[in-house]
Amino acid sequence: MAKHPSPQDEGKSSGARHLVASLRLSRSEMAQKEAVRVLYPESSSETDLALRIWRRGLQLDLARLLSVGGVIPGGVDEQQVAMLVLHDVLTCLPLLQRTGRLHALIALLAHPPLAAATAEEHEAPGEAPEIDPSAAGSIDEIGGGDFL
Amino acid sequence: MSYPTNQTMIEAPEGSILDVVARQWATQQSAVVPVRSTVRVGGSTLIPVAIDNGNDALKGATLAPLASEEEGSLTSSLTTLRVPTAFAQAQAIQGAREVSYSCDGTSFWIGDVALRHRGGALRIGPTRQRLDDDRQRWFIGASIVELLRAAGYPPGEYQIALCLAVPNMEVIVDQSGMPSVKERTRESMKRHLKGKVWEITRDDDSRVTEQWIIKVAHVLPFAQTSGTVVAVTRTPTGKPALHLDDGMVVIDVGGGDLHVCEVGFNPSRMINRRPGDGTIRIARALRNDVKFNGIIKNDVEAQQALVRRWVTKSSRRVTIDEDVQRVVAASGQSMLADVLADLRDSNLFVTITGGGVQLLNGLLTEVLAQEEKQAGRDYLIVDGPVSSLLNVVGALFALVFKASGK
Numbered sequence: 001m002a003k004h005p006s007p008q009d010e011g012k013s014s015g016a017r018h019l020v021a022s023l024r025l026s027r028s029e030m031a032q033k034e035a036v037r038v039l040y041p042e043s044s045s046e047t048d049l050a051l052r053i054w055r056r057g058l059q060l061d062l063a064r065l066l067s068v069g070g071v072i073p074g075g076v077d078e079q080q081v082a083m084l085v086l087h088d089v090l091t092c093l094p095l096l097q098r099t100g101r102l103h104a105l106i107a108l109l110a111h112p113p114l115a116a117a118t119a120e121e122h123e124a125p126g127e128a129p130e131i132d133p134s135a136a137g138s139i140d141e142i143g144g145g146d147f148l
Numbered sequence: 149m150s151y152p153t154n155q156t157m158i159e160a161p162e163g164s165i166l167d168v169v170a171r172q173w174a175t176q177q178s179a180v181v182p183v184r185s186t187v188r189v190g191g192s193t194l195i196p197v198a199i200d201n202g203n204d205a206l207k208g209a210t211l212a213p214l215a216s217e218e219e220g221s222l223t224s225s226l227t228t229l230r231v232p233t234a235f236a237q238a239q240a241i242q243g244a245r246e247v248s249y250s251c252d253g254t255s256f257w258i259g260d261v262a263l264r265h266r267g268g269a270l271r272i273g274p275t276r277q278r279l280d281d282d283r284q285r286w287f288i289g290a291s292i293v294e295l296l297r298a299a300g301y302p303p304g305e306y307q308i309a310l311c312l313a314v315p316n317m318e319v320i321v322d323q324s325g326m327p328s329v330k331e332r333t334r335e336s337m338k339r340h341l342k343g344k345v346w347e348i349t350r351d352d353d354s355r356v357t358e359q360w361i362i363k364v365a366h367v368l369p370f371a372q373t374s375g376t377v378v379a380v381t382r383t384p385t386g387k388p389a390l391h392l393d394d395g396m397v398v399i400d401v402g403g404g405d406l407h408v409c410e411v412g413f414n415p416s417r418m419i420n421r422r423p424g425d426g427t428i429r430i431a432r433a434l435r436n437d438v439k440f441n442g443i444i445k446n447d448v449e450a451q452q453a454l455v456r457r458w459v460t461k462s463s464r465r466v467t468i469d470e471d472v473q474r475v476v477a478a479s480g481q482s483m484l485a486d487v488l489a490d491l492r493d494s495n496l497f498v499t500i501t502g503g504g505v506q507l508l509n510g511l512l513t514e515v516l517a518q519e520e521k522q523a524g525r526d527y528l529i530v531d532g533p534v535s536s537l538l539n540v541v542g543a544l545f546a547l548v549f550k551a552s553g554k
């Protein structure tokens with residue numbers, strides 16, 4: 001069984017890796033953890049900080065799951081998760097703007113990928129998407145022969 | 149991550165294969181398309197695979213069921229791959245091992261790994277000459293293994309339907325008046341690919357040996373540039389996305405060749421011209437620069453240096469941005485002149501694509517802005533990583549469409 005680190009062990013160097021709350025972190029991950037510490041001023045220990053960061057990741061994953069129609073355990077309110085993610089998006093707007101991702105996001109909202117193709121072309125759940133009857137013939141006309 | 153980064157948004161016909169793929173890549177998503185991940189040909193269920201075996205790199209495309217869904221689901225993920233056409237016999241390495249393959253008793257490296265070990269460029273030329281070379285066939289087999297791995301398939305035995313994009317010059321008008329590949333090309337594909345079984349062992353640094361068996365059940369020859377026509381004019385399910393009465397001109401700025409292909413729809417026809425070399429003319433200018441003597445040793449290395457914008461010198465990676473800009477500015481002008489002449493002369497809608505577009509884009513957009521013709525209405529520039537993959541993506545959908553008509 002893996003040995004749990006004592007509070008004194010936390011953050012100690014183990015080669016190029018560091019143990020924090022039983023998580024084996026690389027040097028760069030340690031540096032990133034220190035950088036985000038400022039976002040969690042209420043954390044009381046390294047373990048508490050690790051737990052808070054983990055919870056944040058869990059919330060994001062729940063939001064991702066709900067977004068694609070996944071089912072989450074009872075007791076989690078969809079509205080609450082949406083608000084948490086909205087807060088994250090708002091916080092990250094300057095970064096998205098600086099890196100040009102906001103523009104891409106707006107374009108995506110204006111023209112959702114696949115919207116034209118899937119919504120219109122999937123006739124009913126469970127049915128095979130029909131390939132347009134004209135498509136096979138069009139291949140012959142532009143240099144496609146028969147299967148060998 | 150199974151999509152190229154740095155894709156820009158393209159003003160492609162809405163809903164077209166190009167639009168669907170480029171938009172998802174531009175927003176840092178894998179491309180998901182509303183078709184099954186398998187095709188039915190001759191009573192068999194096969195994985196569709198398309199290969200565009202270019203002079204500088206092999207481009208591949210395939211479909212796979214989404215990780216969260218069962219095989220046979222209504223949507224698939226599109227995976228693409230680009231492998232520099234370099235090949236080298238594998239050598240014993242102490243320490244971290246490179247990805248190597250073994251087929252027919254020969255161990256070899258391909259692509260970037262082969263380049264790192266001074267691998268040679270593979271034979272270029274007509275399909276028949278290429279496929280006659282054992283190394284070329286091993287290279288194609290190993291590239292298909294990498295493609296299937298990238299798509300998420302585990303090692304095992306697979307039956308595929310293979311669409312091979314062939315050079316436009318190997319397409320002729322047959323007796324029925326339809327464009328069709330030359331008999332020699334067809335025969336070569338039958339001899340070397342139809343029914344081909346690659347038994348490939350793949351090793352890497354994880355020391356886990358993978359066994360792959362790839363069986364080619366059916367082969368579909370397809371004109372290289374026509375992949376672009378499919379990707380621009382059709383949706384993923386084959387519906388028309390761009391209505392053109394007469395046809396389209398595709399200016400394909402490839403690695404080896406600059407091709408101009410006029411594809412007529414009514415009547416059906418294909419007219420091909422080769423105004424000159426593709427980006428190889430820029431790559432050779434870089435290779436012949438005295439500064440890169442002994443550093444860039446062959447055409448494939450030169451093409452890779454152009455794309456990556458760095459070379460390895462005395463074990464150090466050296467950025468060559470300024471050198472690339474200089475040779476593109478000097479040698480790119482003649483290529484630009486060829487492109488412009490064809491754009492001006494054409495009464496048809498023109499699509500400018502190919503890996504060279506990324507290289508020329510600064511020059512192209514600047515010059516085209518001065519032209520009377522309008523982007524979107526008269527022509528379309530396909531930029532970003534999708535430009536070098538468009539033919540193979542279109543070829544993959546050509547295979548899907550063709551199989552649907554069986």
